Amino acid sequence: MNLKSLRLTSLALAAAAFAFAAQAADYPVSSVRLLVPANPGGSTDVNARLFAEYFQRHSNASVAVVNQAAGGGVVAAQTLATGPKDGSMLYVWHAALHTTNEFGQSPFPYTAFTPLATTADYNDVYAVRADAPYSTVPELVEYARANPGQVTVGSQLGGTTQIKGDALNKAADGAMRIVDAGGESDRITALLGEQVDVISMSVANAKQYVESGQMKVLAVINKNPDPFVPEWPTTASQGVDISFPLVFTIYGPGEMDPQAVEAFKAVLEEMKADPEYAEALEKASQVPSIRGPEETAEFLKEELEFVQSLID
CATH class of the missing domain: 3.40.190.150 (Bordetella uptake gene, domain 1)
Structure with missing residues (x-):
């Protein structure tokens, strides 16, 4: 490298260092x-x-x-x-x-x-087994009302998933049963093992089970679509006022x-x-x-x- 190139490189590095320093806020x-x-x-x-x-x-x-x-x-x-x-x-x-x-x-x-x-x-979704007789939240709510006490929602009691389960049950006028099914991996096992009928789970995990044909997603629990799976409907798009x-x-x-x-x-x-x-x-x-x-x-x-x- 000649002297002129070395000087230009040094100036570029100094400018980059100055730019980085200018962006570093002073913290106490x-x-x-x-x-x-x-x-x-x-x-x-x-x-x-x-x-x-x-x-x-x-x-x-x-x-x-x-x-x-x-x-x-x-x-x-x-x-x-x-x-x-x-x-x-x-x-x-x-x-x-x-x-x-x-x-x-x-x-x-x-x-x-x-x-x-x-x-x-x-984002979380409401997920069910692929063979469930409902494919949307309104269909699930209608089924639960027609069959009170037959639909079981797996949640982790005391956590945010209990709120998601309670919100779904409220939409069904209390016709569902909320049970403690543990953390997400435990809830997935309980759903696939037919111990519960509905769970909330993350979008990231739901994708693999949908792709494998084991589950279907009723809705993303948000008023806004998830940018990673924009084709999945939201609760709001189905007229359900749950966004969490x-x-x-x-x-x-x-x-x-x-x-x-x-x-x-x-x-x-x-x-x-x-x-x-x-x-x-x-x-x-x-x-x-x-x-x-x-x-x-x-x-x-x-x-x-x-x-x-x-x-x-």
Whole structure:
């Protein structure tokens, strides 16, 4: 390489470094612990690790993901509640924060913390066996009403899937039975083993069972189509007023330092403008849905009201 080329290369590298530095927002602490109330490998953990990666890219802070699955999320919530308020401890979870509190399994409502952001939606579907005598939610509701007590919905009691089951049962005027069938893998086994008739499950997992001819999807549980399977109908498109995607939400501790909140917002804006972050979420079958602190607080209020309407 001649001297002129070397100089040009050095200038290009310096310009790239300057551009990256210009995009790195100043954060008040050098390291952040991101608490995840779930085991490694699941959708929440994947979301947290992507958030951590891109938060690091767009700030001067390093982020360590800490999995604390014990107690159905209560242990992680307790850690956050007693943690520092300077922005060095954050927490990612979804509507299970509402359900565990409403069902008396956790003492922490979302208002115990500082809402900071939502990052992505992760859609579920209502799925049945391929030989079921109904292919849409209205057909299922009609069948259940005509055969009260015969349709069994497999849910995980106390979790978000119970709310999805309760919402479906409410549409059928209480003609279905809701039973505890465990986590998603257990619910799939129960459905294929004819122990239950309907389950909610993730779009990502449902695709393989539909393709193999073992299941059919009645609807995506959202008012908006899922971009990964736009051909699947939504509940709303069938005239059913149920929309309840898992929305991954970032929280800080209660009464978080306002300066740290403002610094977080600056980092989030950089992440939102980064197309690679959106692409990474989409590769994980998650729909980018970024809200700032004010929008997130309003969204959580509405999300809780939906949960409470079904529990009541």
